[in-house]
Amino acid sequence: MSDLEQIKIAVRNFTAERAWQPFHSPKNLAMALAGETGELVSLFQWLTEAQSRSLTPEQLADAADEIADVQMYLVALADQLGIGIADAVANKMVKNAQKYPADQFRGSARKYNDPPA
Amino acid sequence: MSDLEQIKIAVRNFTAERAWQPFHSPKNLAMALAGETGELVSLFQWLTEAQSRSLTPEQLADAADEIADVQMYLVALADQLGIGIADAVANKMVKNAQKYPADQFRGSARKYNDPPA
Amino acid sequence: MSDLEQIKIAVRNFTAERAWQPFHSPKNLAMALAGETGELVSLFQWLTEAQSRSLTPEQLADAADEIADVQMYLVALADQLGIGIADAVANKMVKNAQKYPADQFRGSARKYNDPPA
Amino acid sequence: MSDLEQIKIAVRNFTAERAWQPFHSPKNLAMALAGETGELVSLFQWLTEAQSRSLTPEQLADAADEIADVQMYLVALADQLGIGIADAVANKMVKNAQKYPADQFRGSARKYNDPPA
Numbered sequence A, B, C, D: 001m002s003d004l005e006q007i008k009i010a011v012r013n014f015t016a017e018r019a020w021q022p023f024h025s026p027k028n029l030a031m032a033l034a035g036e037t038g039e040l041v042s043l044f045q046w047l048t049e050a051q052s053r054s055l056t057p058e059q060l061a062d063a064a065d066e067i068a069d070v071q072m073y074l075v076a077l078a079d080q081l082g083i084g085i086a087d088a089v090a091n092k093m094v095k096n097a098q099k100y101p102a103d104q105f106r107g108s109a110r111k112y113n114d115p116p117a
Helices: A003-017 A026-042 A049-053 A057-081 A085-099 B003-017 B026-042 B049-053 B057-081 B085-099 C003-017 C026-043 C049-053 C057-081 C085-099 D003-017 D026-043 D049-053 D057-081 D085-099
Strands: none
Touching (some): A085 B003, B026 D026, B057 B085, C026 D049, C057 C085, C085 D003, C085 D057, D003 D057, D057 D085
């Protein structure tokens, strides 16, 4: 079984064991995801970019926990909506490749609808 | 290869083809993740919980795209930090199970450090 | 003095007394704002809309604290950028009124570029 | 009238003219706030801290618009909850000063419950 499938099953079981399904509307799960993302981003808020590239072991453990929380709510949300994440990613990558042709955006962080510098 | 591994490889290639690695510090990727999560949550902001459970095909397609964007930045962030997402989720689930024992939190949305109602 | 001005002065003093100005780049303040917004949104994630309209005194106190944190970082960010919040709001309201003409959007939550139902 | 009061009145009128009050539960407004914060943080995601301190006029105009959107939803949320923002900020500043005594946190970005370096 794929790892996203495994996470989905584990999250389903965890939720069912606590009878939390009534709380897990897509709306609510999107909010929970936003809350966890806020915790993740706050880990990096006072770090320089260089510091963020070489976290201490404790910072790394915190980041791993927050990444896990975001991943679990993302899986739960996709599951509630009947969306397969791997397929959604494959589809979006095709769109992104059209939006950002490699030869026009090399080394540039501009938005796809901004003019080249 | 697992699907999270496949996404990691695809995101790495996409980034490398555009020479975007210098922008992809963990700090910046955490911000990009927050931005995409904001787009995802905004899809649900004016919907009732019931409406969020039965999206129109167009809303569902938008949600799939935003879920994909969140997933891709999450994978990119974990990759930059050298964190394996599947392992991080497995570890965090053990912690969550200790924080929220099933018999004490059944049907309750209270926080682990709040008293029972 | 206006109340946004007063908050600005108070935040400046608080920051200066701790010599935190080097951390307060606009980039970092935007991240801190995202983190606090995440805490605010998480207060509401498992509540129904009806419950969110009648918070308990404790929930209300938590919401007030998080609203204050968001307000302080928003003021700090605007201050670092030299943006006057009251003017920015006045300008944006004019744009929003053009984007959402009252007679075309009455009672509708659709986006300005979506067709009427 | 104070400027936060003025914004509150303007937001109330804007909302009433479009009959949008039914959408404006605190839960929904917290989500809208998270969405706008996501847009604000995304403006800074690929900028260095130095670049974020010297925005181009166009970037500055975008930032002003997003700051305005965040401010308006924050005011709307506080209004729905019956929370006075200026008072909430004053109260929270007292708590923050106790959490972060100036002499112990000078020049340090550590969290209040982390040990000094």
